[in-house]
Amino acid sequence: MPESSAFAPQYASIRHRDYTAELGIWVFIATEVLLFGGLILAYFVYRHAFPPGFAAGSRHTEIVIGTANTAVLLTSSFLVAWAVEIFSPATAKIVTWLLIGAACLGLVFIVLKGIEYSKEYDEHLVPGIDFQLAGPKANGVQLFFVLYFVTTAIHALHMLIGICLLLTLAAICRKAPTTRHHTALHSAALYWHFVDVVWIFLFALIYLPGRSTS
């Protein structure tokens, strides 16, 4: 078989392999949905229990950075989608730059997130490390910030994994892209968009409560 090195023996054809891989990434995303689902459930339970605390906690967050990060992430998703759309050995150079651009925007997101974290640290809003807030809403605000830090940290970890994936694919595309890498790129892109969609939910849950009634 001349093609035996092109795909593993359990597949009947290249198309079969790609078709199988795509289902794999969708099942993986299903498991990720439940991972963030558990966190978001905890958020809803406590927001239901402490509406004023969560509104107050939300007003302490940096909505400018959060909004900028949303724009950064959506743009990077756009670049990745563009790269998937035009991928072919002929367009390898553009694809490489699109992926590097998307990964850089991902890094910008992480840096902005770090600035946000340090501001919250300066304001003594990090439960477990330095949290100083008194008053009737303190419990609610603390729960808000615990969930805020856990959720955004897990999201940032997903971002870092995604950035590594994009950079790896960029390195591959620069050298010798084949049709095989289209599936890899497509899968990485699905993951990246998923991380993006999670952020859209987090943005609404973290930054928006309590803004209209301050």
Add this chain to the structure above:
Amino acid sequence: MSEKTYLTTDFTLRSWFLTTDHKRIAILYFASLIFFFFIGGAAAAAIRIELATPQADLVSSDVYNRLFTMHGIIMVWFFLIPSIPNTLGNFIVPLMIGARDLAFPRLNLMSWYIFMLGGCTTLFAIFAGGVDTGWTFYTPFSTLYSNSYVIVAAAGVFIAGFSSILTGLNFIVTIHRLRAPGLTWYRLPLFLWSLYATSVILVLATPVLAITLLLMATERFFGVGIFDPRIGGDPLLFQHLFWFYSHPAVYIMILPGMGVINELISCFSRKEVFGYKFVAWCSLAIAAVGFLVWGHHMFVSGQSLIASLVFSFMSFIVAVPSAIKVFNWTATLHKGSIHFDAPMLYALAFIGLFTIGGLTGLFLACLAFDVHATDTYFVVAHFHYIMVGGMVTAYFGGLHYWWPKITGRLYSEYWARTAAILIFFGFNLTFFPQFILGAEGMPRRYHVYPPVFQVWNVLSSGGAAILAVAYLMPLFYLGYSAFFGKRAPANPWNAPGLEWQTSSPPPEFNFETQPVVTREPYQYNERFDAEPQNA
């Protein structure tokens, strides 16, 4: 034998530890699970020795807490959940669907390494001093009060969860995409339907456990109050999240067993499974409804009465598909040509023990009775009838049934039957008295008890001794068979499944030529009316 089998292609250690062959990975899992089974079993033995007398004579209350926690954590996450899926499933799934491997062989190997990393982390927690929270890690005890290695043990379980997810993902994709030509969904052996349902639970429930343990560890490590009522947290939220995983996990621990039983009952009755489509869809129904019953672990926790009523009702509903399966197995036996080979003895034991476990589950689903039985030995007996009487019995049954395929050797039928019968009697003697103890009010998780309970406890400990011997027996006669047993033919049971169409043990990529399926499964009457040859 001149032909190369998966066992003889390469003998180096490297070829085992870096293999991507699903059959070799199954063997790696098999060896690891034996190890964990005996560690968990040793803890159980210590518990039963302590409980032989009403006083505390072997261990202190603190050590006792650590023993039952270790028993629970090891047996649930490092034996029962991976047991049938990762050993028999890993080995048999590609063979049953006529594929050359699982969809993602490297992911399969990675899942074993992740599993071992999780297992070693947990073992470290245990040998460094142990954990005393019980396998459920309930807050606020686990986060505020326990002076034991809670975070390390939770980290081990957390890590092992990823191995479960990867295995589930691999099975789902394999069953969807790698079926042989002609192998439609309704031609799949029922073992695959039940593993598919199991995989759906693994993929959808395990991440919730991961996040729950992560929140618990965060609370414990940073001293923040996620579940701490003093600063507004809700300890019940932990229980909801935990049981949202752990109740479906109960079905992870029984569905694969049910799947094995279909294969055994049908083969040794020489008949197709009665009501194939019902049994197939019942697996998925159990998986789906199983996600909606978790609150029955919390009837006395203070959750609302409405919630308790709904969860009670749903718990009765989930018994329906399980009961359908039991009825269909008995209907399969009806007018069958029944052969009492060792795997069949296990299968029959499964039906009896699972029925008792299932029916007592209905007792516990009744709100009024459950208040009386909560945290008593009645609950302990109930879930051991399902998990040990059900799953472990099915595991042994499946292991004997596919042993000739896995090793290419035949085992001693005499010893296998003796062990099967001993396991059945030892099991009942161990756990039936616990129903009586529980009904009379003996609480679980105490190392001392009033002398009035001693009779039943001594019976239970005696049964445990028989059970221990019976569980050790396969180690010897199967171990002997693996090296010195008689060579097995390709199809020793005369079964029609695809896994029997290739040689025993199979070659590296399972089939010389791609098999094509033209018939429904379990067609014992048409061409395969010959008798099993292994008696």
